[in-house]
Amino acid sequence: MTGWLAHxxxxxxxxxxxxxxxxxxxxxxxxxxxxxLAGGAVAGAHASVLGVLLAPGLETYVVMSVAGVLxxxxxxxxxxxIGVTGGRPLIERHGRRLxxxxxxxxxxxxxxxxxxxATVFLGxxxxxxxxxxxxxAGVLxxxxxxxxxxxxxxxxxxxxxxAAAGWALGAAWTSVGHSYRYAEALxxxxxxxxxGVVARRRARERRxx
Numbered sequence: 001m002t003g004w005l006a007h008x009x010x011x012x013x014x015x016x017x018x019x020x021x022x023x024x025x026x027x028x029x030x031x032x033x034x035x036x037l038a039g040g041a042v043a044g045a046h047a048s049v050l051g052v053l054l055a056p057g058l059e060t061y062v063v064m065s066v067a068g069v070l071x072x073x074x075x076x077x078x079x080x081x082i083g084v085t086g087g088r089p090l091i092e093r094h095g096r097r098l099x100x101x102x103x104x105x106x107x108x109x110x111x112x113x114x115x116x117x118a119t120v121f122l123g124x125x126x127x128x129x130x131x132x133x134x135x136x137a138g139v140l141x142x143x144x145x146x147x148x149x150x151x152x153x154x155x156x157x158x159x160x161x162x163a164a165a166g167w168a169l170g171a172a173w174t175s176v177g178h179s180y181r182y183a184e185a186l187x188x189x190x191x192x193x194x195x196g197v198v199a200r201r202r203a204r205e206r207r208x209x
Contacts, residue, residue, distance in 0.1 A: 009054065022079040022134050031064075037060055038058075061163055079133075
């Protein structure tokens with residue numbers, strides 16, 4: 001990832017963050033690396049855009065962060081469009097292959113019923129969950145205007161925040177990045193464990209019925 005970001009700069013950030021908007025693609029680590037590049041912490045690497053090398057510092061930080069925001073927004077809108085045009089059948093038929101089965105859609109529905117449009121913003125700011133908001137938002141009819149505004153606001157905070165952390169950490173971003181991956185893995189395990197508990201309870205209720 002470091003080599004790709006150093007070679008393709010803003011384009012790589014845009015692509016990775018667009019993918020991360022619909023499937024887990026380590027968006028946190030992407031922006032940490034982007035921030036480390038801005039701080040000149042990656043030896044021999046300089047970010048670029050339109051074939052122009054960017055000077056380490058504020059210039060690189062702003063360009064890479066904006067690229068991340070635009071990528072998140074583009075991926076989020078693509079996912080929303082998939083949801084609007086046929087996301088429910090897609091999830092029902094192939095959701096498990098995409099790590100987004102009917103249970104995830106049902107959970108998203110409950111979130112939207114409880115929190116309304118704030119689900120988009122809160123979901124976009126929550127590790128792991130943030131990659132599974134776009135398609136359900138389209139399926140459940142989230143208005144495109146409010147969805148875009150909330151996705152953009154969350155992307156600005158997320159991308160500029162993580163890039164700033166990467167810049168501040170410098171070369172130490174690697175240890176934080178690894179730690180974050182462990183935390184993300186633990187979050188996935190916790191979600192799976194919770195799903196298992198719910199499944200067992202429902203199975204017991206069906207047997208009693």
